[in-house]
Amino acid sequence: MSEASTAKMGAIGGRDVLEGAFALLEALAHGNEMGLTRLASAAGLPKATAYRLLNQLVAEGAVQRRGGRYQIGPRVFRLGQTWQPAQLLRSASARPLRQLTAASERGGFSLAVSDRGHTMLIGGIGREIDEIFPLRPGVLLPPGTAAEQVLAFGQPNPTPPDGFSAREWRRHVTTSRDADLAYDTDMSRFRLACVAAPVHGPGGEIVAALAATVAEVRRIPAVAEAVKRAAGSASTNLTKLLRSHRALTL
Structure with a gap:
């Protein structure tokens, strides 16, 4: 694996992954549906990283996706x-x-x-x-x-x-x-x-x-x-x- 790839993996690994996921959830906590570009910007994440994390959050029920737009999912509501x-x-x-x-x-x-x-x-x-x-x-x-x-x-x-x-x-x-x-x-x-x-x-x-x-x-x-x-x-x-x-x- 190249040094660039290793650095990239480190940048989205461990604690940073959790921080990125919570940044996305915080951005959605205002209650409005958001598209990927706006959501990535609000969370301070690269668009590709935001898309990958959102896919994982959708799979876990923490986020809902409808027609390319995202909102808080039922699992987060239930836990809250x-x-x-x-x-x-x-x-x-x-x-x-x-x-x-x-x-x-x-x-x-x-x-x-x-x-x-x-x-x-x-x-x-x-x-x-x-x-x-x-x-x-x-x-x-x-x-x-x-x-x-x-x-x-x-x-x-x-x-x-x-x-x-x-x-x-x-x-x-x-x-x-x-x-x-x-x-x-x-x-x-x-x-x-x-x-x-x-x-x-x-x-x-x-x-x-x-x-x-x-x-x-x-x-x-x-x-x-x-x-x-x-x-x-x-x-x-x-x-x-x-x-x-x-x-x-x-």
Whole structure:
């Protein structure tokens, strides 16, 4: 085998193969179907390498391929549903989210957590919002959302997301923390606005953000206090569930 071939094999072997596969899955985690060229670019991989890894992921059920386009497969979804923190948070938030949905004619409601610098949805009820942006588990939110502001409340020096200076982001987070509510009314990106409130764990730590998303910014004030109350109910439910879970495991 030539030195060039050996180097090429090393570049796609072992840990690098796993990193490449996860980069592809991360790119697909935004919830949209993608073609090979765009997907390879998003994952930072050569097109041939991406194609080879995608074939393996399709064979394992981690990725689905339809007409030359790719999306997250059922196996990844099934494995993700077993993540215990998400299960407990979804259970704690289920009733508050249903009540919000019943009281609102339009809009979507969601639950998000931090994941290695990203803001990831673990639950959502989209209604007409899904037509603009999918509120589905596993979807990564764009930078600077109300949910991301909430999840930064407990950080002494929150890292600014793309598009924000450190000073600007600190100002957003401080203002939102003082109100115990965060807002994102920038309609230029997705024609959507959102408001979010923190869900707390038993020790008072912020573990998730519960948010309402609407297609009309004028509707934000009407749902803001309802979102805060729902997040408070979810926090209370979570504490009860965790205590019950711990009692059962003793």
